[in-house]
Amino acid sequence: MSSPLTSRRAARGVLFPLMMVAAACGQAVGSPASTSAPPAMRNAPVAAPVIPSVTVPTPGSLAPLVESVKGAVVNVEVQAREPMAAQGRLRLPPGWAEQFGLPDRPQGGEQGPVQQGLGSGFLIDAKGLVLTNNHVVENAERVRVKLDDGRAFEAQVLGRDPLTDVAVLQLEHAPDNLPHVALGDSDAMRVGDFVLAIGNPFGLTSSVSSGIVSARARDIHAGPYDEFLQTDAAINPGNSGGPLFNLQGEVIGMNTAIVRQATGIGFAVPSNLIHSLLPRLEKDGAVRRGWLGLAAQDLTPDLARALGLKVDKGAIVADLNANGPGARAGLKDDDVITQVEGTAIESAGGLTRAVGLLRPDSKVAVHVLREGKPLELAVTLGTRPAQKGESEVPSRDEEGAPAKGRLGMRLADDPQGQGVRVVQVEPGSPADRAELPPGTLLRQVGDQKVATSQEAAAALRAAKPGSMLLLRIQPPGSDVTLLRALPVPS
Template identity: 65%
Template structure:
């Protein structure tokens, strides 16, 4: 999975840390160039998790820590926290590609391909490994979404040799955060706390532990190199940058401060470079955890605006003295912003008293608020300060975004019908893909259609559709009402519900 840096020079250099592939790739470990001196390394004996001291505030004090040759040792900190750092191993069946989904039934065979080519269960299973860390003694683990996305089996290995199967409790693709629950865990596992990433200063010491290239419990250290990096990986980028060595396989692993608190989750690197890695801040993770634990997904507040940064030139053209803010470039029809009276050329300066310095800052601030919550938006209109009360909507899935269903809404029903859905911008569940030969295809569903009613139930979202389809009796002919894109009229479709 690749994403790009703002600079064209590094357009293809930035990559999310992939789960290190098991096998040949995992064994091909590069050696240091002869031109660069080999770094010295100390090998510490593994300490069983049971022997690790409990995590406490001010656990590690460099002023009193042991030292060798005048260099402060991180060994006490490593011994205290490494029992909570885990290896995450995944297996996934090959998925049918988007191109194969579009092939009509029998088309693959006509080209000489084996029956069902590209479907699930054909070809070798994908295997990979990443990192994670336990945040609750009952066996709650944080890792990256891209480590466990599409995984059919997840197994977590602890530093002391124990291993547990795990289920994905929740995940958020937009911030690359996922939450796991270990099955059969004893309830007294070593855990590490989430710290305050906002308290970090550039230059503060940090330490990473993870599973790079399958090398379990690898430790590296460095400093915080920069804060609030927008690497254009997603709409909510606010990464911590560090020069602590992180590599493929470190995905999902913790970045510690010197008190043994996790201040970031290692996520992305710049390919071909050294000393440039990125971590999701712990404060952002803390904001997502309640929803991930409760429903398994993150629902975000939404204003329905197109915004851009307030530049000095724009400020002068708008007759403003302010130099920071988000300029409203467009207002979506029927959106919460329109209903509240927001207009084009308004400059939003704060939300609920929190200053807004840029378009990205506004997007992140609103996304951390709950849908249906009422917020106060301060703005400048025609050079005059105003405030509006806005009731936020729910951010719809954008084009190309994967819709993640809540745990209380079954994802199996749409899969059984052979249809993939995402929330439609104007309400309903839009058909994204249809499996060839599936009940959905036989019933006349095609990509682009918007599902607005299942039986007698009105459909406003994917969650509604999943619940309605799950409640349908196997073998029944289910009546669907659909709308074509750009059309106000609806059509009827009948789909046979397959056996569970």
Template identity: 60%
Template sequence: MPCSLPTRRLLGALALLPAATFGAACGQALGSQTSSAPTAALSAPAPTQAASTPTASPNVPVQQALYSPAASGAPGTLTSLAPLVDAVKGAVVNVEVTQKPRRVSNMQGLPPGMAERFGLPPGMGFEGQTPARQGAGSGFVIDASGIVLTNNHVVEDADVVRVKLDDGRAFDAEVLGRDPLTDVALIRLKGAPDKLPSVPLGDSDALRVGDAVMAIGNPFGLASSVSAGILSARARDIHAGPYDDFLQTDAAINPGNSGGPLFNMKGEVVGMNTAIIGGATGIGFAVPSNLIRTLLPQLQETGAVRRGWLGLSIQDLTPDIAKALGVQATKGAVVAGVSRGGPGARGGLREEDVITAVDGKPVDTAGALTRAVAMLRPDSKVKLDLLRGGKPTTVDVTLGTRPAMQGEEEVQPRNGTSAQRQRIGVQLADTENGPQVMAVEPGSPADKGGLVPGMILVQVGDAKVSNATEAVQAFSSAKPGAALLLRVRAPNSDTALLRAVEVPQR
């Protein structure tokens, strides 16, 4: 039976495959016609309760000398990684997910030409449901109470998450938070004891190219598989997202490794294994642990990540542009445009400014500026060093909230619309067209009433709604047990439709 989830990312002509496996039989070699699920990953931040040293095997010293120096003074030889594996493998878990059938529809009808191809009337729409799917990935415990880090793509859209420990115990899990842009997710085991083996997050910035690293995960369903290698490169941009800053390793990473840890020789997690290049060997990518550390507080507090935003169009400073602008700098980000009324405009930034540092930390490229600002929370005040007309100056800016881009998945915080999702079974987000349905809980009143992602709510009961907050208030004020009439618009259409949702008892 072929894998059911296709590859999600492409890097030029090279296919980036996720390290999670989906479907019943995903044991084929990479690059075969049956697609293995793509991978994406992040390193995880150290939670406040995380153990400072690995606890999987307390009696095994982790920081022992794994290299024995040669008598001649030449570099040492690797003796064994067994003590390190014994110390940390108890904290590495298998993550199994199940997705129930989903209602799907195309209210606008099939694309031009496709209806005729299948002998259907032009513009005919369709409704149906997707088949149930199963998948598997990896993860690691960062807090002894049962807090686990894994990839977003492993658990997104999952209805059931089941985590298996190295010792054979298994627990259901709930998703605490997700960040699609960095492919990190935080989950919590239900009913787990308070003394689970856990591993700490290390300092990914301390890694040097050539340092030894070790990966443990669930490749092709082979639990607790260990591979080792070196750090091959740093700061790789593989065009998977706007915040790419991957570690590259030649340690074997395969489908099923997604969300698993990349360890240094001290037993610290320095990366989360996330992506591989299809058809290649010895090329795997992991999100640095320091990047995830900045995300953890928001994932724990609200379940979603809100990023700082300057409201600028920027590009790299090139020698030709530097010469044209009359600046001596060779690195930085050039402001090509300023959003009217945005944070940058309010702070006094101008076109042709060359930003060289954020809060004293140098930024060499436009990508580095984007990442630096995104790691800060909205409403943060930052000091930007820049060159204007060739002269250095500083500008203080209060950051705004980065808006979701077209086609980008938006994860709602655990407040506002999420409370209504628990009751009606629908997640809403504000768009320029109005409150839009982003997700529908299978089997919920919203699902039974025919709501599908993409629909725009126009009216809830007697109340016309223009944003998600108004829609939530209308749902909340409805009488329990009542049949609530909704007026909606189909995705990308002005056609009005009526739907009825039964309001559940409180």
């Protein structure tokens, strides 16, 4: 069974056949009906008021808009290494494989050869900060960004968020006067507003297409934070990560996904969501999300009636984690959450999105209805743990850099409180040579027992260059404690 939806990915190592198709293009504009009567009828009685038709204004040529923004749209070239089983097929966002009964992306196994990938992106400042899709640069070993004027720069991946498919790059050795565009207000876009897409579909650089906003806040089941803009502007493989502009030249979305075997149905990550994530991606390299520790569902009219409530919108608490943030703050089963930190909650999905945009450890006001009576609770949010099929969010060391560096591994606190886990290992790195696969629990570094990723990172940084560091570990899926020798580069 195949999914009707597919992410906007360029299949690495696959040649796409290109078919040129002639298509009619135009704007359907109705002529206004005349409200003037012929001379002979001017004094005749009118049986009913005449409702004038609405004249839809049409934009002139889009060429000036294209010329003003296309210099900021870039081509993202990626060299990435993936497990052998993943080669040559389009990959699905987290959660789609399970939902549609498809084989999920491999999580490990033999590493295949380097794959070539192409995508799009756009500059958002003069010093070389680029936005693109996470799936464009995921597993990248090398990223090269080519500008519209032919200049090319190596790029570093500053941060990635797989759950919203957003990534931030920084061009290396770039001048500080690069063309760039601004993020606009996606919430201001209405269904029917004109939009413009620019990208590199099938490697055809700087291709332009136009259309309208077809729908807002689409949930396509790609992840828990879906709130896509839908557009009929043509987007294809290679457009991934490219901008969707309004007629003022502001980016109101990032083109991300299409519907397979359909025409004119594409989806873009809203600019307001990107804007809220950007500071954390730049600073931390990842997004740590707030967590209430509960399961919720939509409050329906039937459920409201069964609970004796006079409202029919909100998120009803169906189950609580026994020691989660919500339970500790006094939330109970059957509470109906109507507001979180000033944001109205109308559904379970709205609750997930609202809490996910808040930082862990922050204290927030949660408004609930309990047995029909309003109640406000102060909840200190936890950190959302990784769900099935997701990677752990890497921890940061005291200086704000990932705890991988010279040793080639990322660490994170285990969400079940079991200690420190190795969540990513670079092929060929000292951690790889020391046989520390992802999922390994670190129990001791040198002569220091470690319980948190911060303790482990500090102990690793303190190791003498050129030494051999003894580790006490627990392999993934095992209760046995083993020793490993980690070579510390000089």
